[in-house]
Amino acid sequence: MTSGQPLPQDRQQSLTIAQVAERTGLTHDTLRYYEKAGLIERVGRTTGNQRRYQAADLAWLEFLLRLRETGMSIADMQRFAGLRARGDETVADRLSMLREHRAELAERIRALRRNAAALDDKIDHYERLLDERQPGTDGPT
Amino acid sequence: MTSGQPLPQDRQQSLTIAQVAERTGLTHDTLRYYEKAGLIERVGRTTGNQRRYQAADLAWLEFLLRLRETGMSIADMQRFAGLRARGDETVADRLSMLREHRAELAERIRALRRNAAALDDKIDHYERLLDERQPGTDGPT
DNA sequence: GTAGAACCTGGAGTGTGCTCCAGGTCAAGC
DNA sequence: GCTTGACCTGGAGCACACTCCAGGTTCTAC
Numbered sequence: 001m002t003s004g005q006p007l008p009q010d011r012q013q014s015l016t017i018a019q020v021a022e023r024t025g026l027t028h029d030t031l032r033y034y035e036k037a038g039l040i041e042r043v044g045r046t047t048g049n050q051r052r053y054q055a056a057d058l059a060w061l062e063f064l065l066r067l068r069e070t071g072m073s074i075a076d077m078q079r080f081a082g083l084r085a086r087g088d089e090t091v092a093d094r095l096s097m098l099r100e101h102r103a104e105l106a107e108r109i110r111a112l113r114r115n116a117a118a119l120d121d122k123i124d125h126y127e128r129l130l131d132e133r134q135p136g137t138d139g140p141t
Numbered sequence: 142m143t144s145g146q147p148l149p150q151d152r153q154q155s156l157t158i159a160q161v162a163e164r165t166g167l168t169h170d171t172l173r174y175y176e177k178a179g180l181i182e183r184v185g186r187t188t189g190n191q192r193r194y195q196a197a198d199l200a201w202l203e204f205l206l207r208l209r210e211t212g213m214s215i216a217d218m219q220r221f222a223g224l225r226a227r228g229d230e231t232v233a234d235r236l237s238m239l240r241e242h243r244a245e246l247a248e249r250i251r252a253l254r255r256n257a258a259a260l261d262d263k264i265d266h267y268e269r270l271l272d273e274r275q276p277g278t279d280g281p282t
Numbered sequence: 283g284t285a286g287a288a289c290c291t292g293g294a295g296t297g298t299g300c301t302c303c304a305g306g307t308c309a310a311g312c
Numbered sequence: 313g314c315t316t317g318a319c320c321t322g323g324a325g326c327a328c329a330c331t332c333c334a335g336g337t338t339c340t341a342c
Contacts, residue, residue, distance in 0.1 A: 018288070028289085029331055036292095037329095048338045050289055063263070070256045074329065088274065095267040102260050105253065112250050115211045119243050122204070126236040133229065159318070169319085170301055177322095178299095189308045191319055215299065 014044070014052035024061055031061075037074060039064055039081050070105050155185070155193035165202055172202075178215060180205055180222050211246050 017028050026034075031051075034040050040060065043051045053061075067077055080097055083090035158169050167175075172192075175181050181201065184192045194202075208218055221238055224231035 016288080027331075030329085032290090033330065046338085048289085049291095050338065066256050066259055070253060070260065088270075091267055091270050091274065095264065095271060098260060098264050098267060102257065102264060105257050105260065109250060109253050109257065112211060112246065112253070115207050116243065116246055116250065118207055119211065119239065119246065123236065123239050123243060126232055126239065129229075129232050130236060133232065157318080168301075171299085173320090174300065187308085189319085190321095191308070 014054055015058065017051045017053070020053045020058060020061070023058065024065060026061075026065075034061075034064070037078060039074070039077050041081075041085060067101070070101065071108065072101055076101075155195055156199065158192045158194070161194045161199060161202070164199065165206060167202075167206075175202075175205070178219060180215070180218050182222075182226060208242070211242065212249065213242055217242075 015023070017031055020026075020031060021028050024031075031040075035043060040057065043053055043057055046052055064077055064081075067080070072080075076097070080094060083094050083097070156164070158172055161167075161172060162169050165172075172181075176184060181198065184194055184198055187193055205218055205222075208221070213221075217238070221235060224235050224238070
């Protein structure tokens with residue numbers, strides 16, 4: 001059931017903006033904003049000028065979301081998308097952007113883990129405080 | 142050298158706003174903003190109305206920064222600071238706020254690690270692409 | 283062929299977390 | 313006692329990443 005015979009007409013698995021919104025968790029407005037901002041290349045339209053997203057559009061969006069979730073700014077995503085639009089000659093540049101982003105992410109994760117450990121200490125501290133003030137309410141024997 | 146004899150006068154290790162800015166990495170403006178917003182209780186002043194931060198102020202600030210770095214909003218920090226200002230009776234509430242924040246943080250770290258792994262795959266992909274286009278430029282032998 | 287939902291555009295508005303400014307006061311060295 | 317840099321306040325302004333709006337068009341189901 002993956003690519004047997006072509007589906008009726010040739011709209012294959014093209015998706016409306018509402019369907020993409022549901023799949024990605026973005027809103028219609030955010031999808032249009034990303035397109036306006038150049039994060040997504042102009043999406044194909046119906047004859048009536050309505051967007052129809054293809055599988056490739058969705059895959060790219062999902063990659064963008066990964067960049068966003070790992071803290072990349074819109075400005076940097078614009079840079080990346082711009083390089084991508086220029087084609088294969090920019091592969092090295094894109095790779096170095098990704099490597100740099102990956103390194104920053106590693107550092108951020110390390111910092112979060114340090115802070116998590118400190119939070120754990122603080123939580124322990126509050127637990128002891130609470131035990132002193134209300135001893136024995138933590139369950140019987 | 143921790144608490145031998147009292148230092149001259151009684152300004153002990155009280156710090157100016159510039160000194161606190163340097164130690165915390167915050168700006169003067171941000172420190173004043175945090176105070177205005179109620180994240181910090183009103184800091185002690187000189188007779189001439191200039192702020193002098195005590196060790197306890199600094200410790201609290203550092204804790205706030207940990208909350209901020211782990212993604213807590215100003216609004217939630219305000220809630221926490223408000224509870225703290227009400228004293229010991231709010232320890233249980235503060236504890237549960239911290240536990241919730243800690244759990245969210247754990248989830249965020251997990252998500253970041255998943256995304257980091259996906260980024261690594263993408264990086265591998267780009268590295269292979271680059272090798273195909275420019276074989277043998279990765280060093281001799 | 284028509285009702286109603288979904289979609290379109292350009293542009294204005296919003297929430298968050300600062301950051302800057304004007305106009306004045308204070309403190310430390312000479 | 314004067315200069316100069318640090319500090320004060322209230323309030324305006326800003327960057328970012330959306331989010332909403334008005335007014336119009338298109339699509340789908342009947």
